[in-house]
Amino acid sequence: MGTVSATTVDVTVLASRLRLAVTRLARRLRQRADAGITPSQLLALASIEGAGRITVGELCRVEGVQPPTMTKTVAALVEAGFVARELDPADRRVVWLRITPAGARLLERSRSRKDQYLVRRLRGLTSEELATLERAADILDRLVAEDEG
Numbered sequence: 829m830g831t832v833s834a835t836t837v838d839v840t841v842l843a844s845r846l847r848l849a850v851t852r853l854a855r856r857l858r859q860r861a862d863a864g865i866t867p868s869q870l871l872a873l874a875s876i877e878g879a880g881r882i883t884v885g886e887l888c889r890v891e892g893v894q895p896p897t898m899t900k901t902v903a904a905l906v907e908a909g910f911v912a913r914e915l916d917p918a919d920r921r922v923v924w925l926r927i928t929p930a931g932a933r934l935l936e937r938s939r940s941r942k943d944q945y946l947v948r949r950l951r952g953l954t955s956e957e958l959a960t961l962e963r964a965a966d967i968l969d970r971l972v973a974e975d976e977g
Contacts, residue, residue, distance in 0.1 A: 856945070857942045857945065857946075860941050860942050860944075860945040861938040861941055861942055862938070862941055863934055863937070863938040864934075865904070865905070865908065865910070865934070866901075866904075868891075868893075868897075868901055869901055869904055869905055870935075870938060871891060872887060872891060872898070872901050872902065872905065873905060873910055873911065873927065873931055873934070873935060874935060875887060875890050875891060876905075876911055876925050876926065876927050876931075877927045877931070877932065877935060880926070881914070881924040881925065881926045882924070882925050883922060883923065883924060883925065884898055884899060884902055884923070884925065887902070887925065902925060905931070908930075909928060909930045909931075910927065910928055910930055910931030910934055911925050911926070911927060911928060911931055912925070912926055912927075912928050913925060914926060
């Protein structure tokens with residue numbers, strides 16, 4: 829399978845189309861999440877889960893959010909029972925955040941709903957379209973990984 833040269837594809841137009849499609853898909857997935865918490869709380873919860881344990885300051889850096897905003901987000905997650913605060917035994921000034929079993933269940937339900945939505949949509953595609961999307965997913969993963977590295 830050959831590659832398409834940049835001269836035959838207007839990358840500016842492609843970038844715009846991809847941005848719009850990804851934004852719309854993300855919006856639809858957020859709507860399907862039905863988590864009962866805000867999208868920013870859901871993102872913070874997923875970051876806490878991924879870290880295992882994390883401080884509010886580290887969470888601010890990961891999410892690109894200012895401390896007052898994250899403090900409110902974390903307080904709501906703690907109050908809902910989705911996140912627990914733990915004092916660091918070596919330095920009592922440090923507070924670690926960790927996901928609770930209830931928070932993990934909430935994330936799993938949210939992810940499952942989103943996956944189910946996508947599965948229903950994907951089942952309506954041809955095998956050729958599915959193969960194209962599989963290749964596109966690999967490419968999108970690579971694009972994102974290049975930013976993270």
